[in-house]
Amino acid sequence: MYEQAVPVRARIAGQVSGPPSQLAPFCQRGTDGTVRLGINADATPYRWQEGIETSSDTYEKPEVVKLQELSPQGPQTQRARLEFTEDATSNTSFHVGNTVDRNYPYGQYRSLPSFLAPRRSCQAAAFAVVVTLVSVGLAVMVFTNGEGISQLSNTVDTLKRNLAGQKNLTAALKQRLDQKMSVPRPEEFVKHFGTPVSCPEEYTKWRGLCYKAFNATKNFWQAELACHEDGGTLAMPRDNDTNAFLISLYKTVSKNSFFWIGLHDQDEEGNFKWVDGTALGDYNWWATGQPNNHAKREDCVAYSASKMNRTHMPFNVIQQPEKWYDAPCYSRIPFLCQVVPENARAPLN
Template identity: 50%
Template sequence: MRQLSTTLDALKRDQDNMRQLSTPLDALKRDQDDMRQLSTALDALKRDQDDVRQLSTPLDALKRDQDDIRQLSTPLDALKRDQDDMRQLSTTVDALKRDQDDMRQLSTTDDTLKRDLDKEGSRTAALEQRLHEMPSCPTGYTMFRGTCYKAFNTRKTFSDAAAACGEDGGTLAMPRDAETDTFLISLHSAVSGKRPFWFGLHDQREEGSFEWVDGSSLGTYNSWCPGEPNNNRGREDCVLHNSEDEWNDAPCNRKYRFICQIVPGRPLATGGTLTTNVLRLSDHPQ
């Protein structure tokens, strides 16, 4: 019994030892499982690493392509700038073409203007030549419509005034139209103001039948003052411009300023008188 008890005790100790050994064994098993899991994860990582290696090749290619694109972008930008420059140049060329067309039109216009200018120059030269050849007025006389006129600021009777005009080679002025009449008024006003003046109209031959000093009839134009001619007291046979710039018959022996007219180019007479149809008898009261 003692031996069996000893054996039993030894078995119990062995059992306890086995229990103590089972704990590290379980730990070893767990570690073995962990190792298996780690091995699996490691294998997965290796596969991922292989995949990454495989991916690195196209990635490197993409990087090289990106570098190539960067290098291409520089000449592309230059091409875009060149394209913009070409557009600006095209606009400038179009403007230059329009300017060229305008210049052609201007050239045509300029040629036309030159021809017209040459024609005008020829006409001007011809007119200057004609003007040079045209007879001029003597000193003191003013040209109007091809006749020379002069206002005298001295007072004379009608016949003496006519004689003074004859000494210059002319006659008393004969305003046969409104324009000439207006010119004579302005010419006289510049010399003598609004004072009356003789001009070459009278009815000494026949009362009421007015004629010019060259013998021609009065004609259609006149500028009589209202109520004139009236031959007041039967003594008014010569005509003057009154202070109202209208015609008025007056005694021929009265002294007034006067206006003469002569033909252009005729030299002033040095002696004698020009014959006129003026009767000196009318200078005296009737």
């Protein structure tokens, strides 16, 4: 059921004929489009009054207000529809419409208050704006979070690469440390420190030198020459340990022979020297009564035999075995040589 719209003129300035005050902030539109709805004080309850505010203190353009009130769809429902249209002179139309369904708990037939329609519209618009802002905010957050996640992913990848590099460096350092701490292999030892100390064939190493007992018989000078041919000299027992070692060594060759050592007094009687020219020193292993320079022809020194053997006794009296005796240098007896190891004499690589 329609009610004919009634043109309304209303003063704007200072006039309080509009809607309830709580709607004003939501529904004003500029200077010539503001629509105010409210309840006329003179009207019956739920009659609608409408006004359009102009920019000056004049009466506004006539408006046509159509109020449509629909019969309730049920004992508890009321529907109202408002339409606002400017007059033909403005060649414009302005439409505000809203459909409200409202349920009333008391089941009474009541018309819908006019201010609710534009209020709904404003609420919808505000809701749309809010939804739009929230959507934009969410999009920004998603975008921002996406960038953050991408940056975090890149950071994690970088950290993984750095960790892998650190692991490789640690493994390399550990390998180098193991190489430093490990015992060198024989070939590496030879490379850095020369060949291991070794003696010529049939020579025996003793305290850094090599010794050999020759069973062949030679005079003192021939024996010294033979030792030179092996790169050494006649043996020179300068201390008790070496002396004992040489005694045990020549026993492996013969126990009934005498053995030349590198000691003599050919240059000066009674002044014994080693074949390398050094003085005899404090250590000696003379047999009792020796050296006696028997018949003034004994200038070279030899060990006496471990066991007495008259056939090999070049000296006039043998009383003590395994001792030093001076004897004639031309006597042909076995001899002892000593050689400095070749690698000990060669410079290290």
